Amino acid sequence: MKTLSALFIAAVAISSRATAQDVKSIAKISEGAADVPAKPTTSFTGDLGFVSATGNTNVTTLTVGDKLVHTTGLWMFTQVATYVTSETDKKESANQLLATERADYALDPRLSVFLGLSYERNTFAGFNSRTDEIAGVSWKAIVAPEDSLRLDVGGVLTQENDVDSTTQHYPSGRAALNYKHQFSKAAYFHQFVEYLPNLQTTGAYRFNTESALVAPISAHIGIKISYAIRFDSRPQPTFGTTDRLLTTGVQITF
Numbered sequence: 001m002k003t004l005s006a007l008f009i010a011a012v013a014i015s016s017r018a019t020a021q022d023v024k025s026i027a028k029i030s031e032g033a034a035d036v037p038a039k040p041t042t043s044f045t046g047d048l049g050f051v052s053a054t055g056n057t058n059v060t061t062l063t064v065g066d067k068l069v070h071t072t073g074l075w076m077f078t079q080v081a082t083y084v085t086s087e088t089d090k091k092e093s094a095n096q097l098l099a100t101e102r103a104d105y106a107l108d109p110r111l112s113v114f115l116g117l118s119y120e121r122n123t124f125a126g127f128n129s130r131t132d133e134i135a136g137v138s139w140k141a142i143v144a145p146e147d148s149l150r151l152d153v154g155g156v157l158t159q160e161n162d163v164d165s166t167t168q169h170y171p172s173g174r175a176a177l178n179y180k181h182q183f184s185k186a187a188y189f190h191q192f193v194e195y196l197p198n199l200q201t202t203g204a205y206r207f208n209t210e211s212a213l214v215a216p217i218s219a220h221i222g223i224k225i226s227y228a229i230r231f232d233s234r235p236q237p238t239f240g241t242t243d244r245l246l247t248t249g250v251q252i253t254f
Helices: 002-029
Strands: 041-053 059-072 075-088 091-106 111-122 127-143 147-162 167-182 188-197 205-216 221-232 242-253
Touching: 127 167
Parallel strands: none
Antiparallel strands: 041 059, 041 242, 059 075, 075 091, 091 111, 111 127, 127 147, 147 167, 167 188, 188 205, 205 221, 221 242
């Protein structure tokens, strides 16, 4: 994990010096390379959801998330984080943190290689921490005004610390897709699917999906509804295989 983190930081530093050269490289790759921005751009999206019910039922749920994307020349850096906490009758019933970092380097307008790092904490699913070091190839299968589809293929090294004080270290394969359909400039549907087969244990795999629908209130504010499923075919003893999370809230975009 330290090695991959160091490579990620180094890539950010290198890209800040290589912007001018990268812009020239983009022009050489293709005259129609509109998929790869020539100018540095940064976008931010923040999500916030809150539910409080009192009386016969006492439930409080808070969801917070963000997505930061910075593109400079041939490099694209993405940071995503999600935090969910919930109390039922003043007793904690959910506490989940997921944070990811990723660096993509474009080989041509549609093909790129990437390194990524993911950290997750969810004691209610049986683990105190799970770190995934990810590497692979990404292909933009569809690039259209209303639709986009990106496919990833690669590998993962996982380090997991479980609630029973045991640890796991294992390699996995990874296949993922990101699909987005734009209804308008600010309204869209997004679908994410990820499959991670354990290469060390037969029959063990993880399968994650998230479906999201965003409807705009204004140019920068929208209502977001999302439904996520996280499936582990071999969870820790006494824990279930599937976690589902339905959230609604406000999304802010800049």
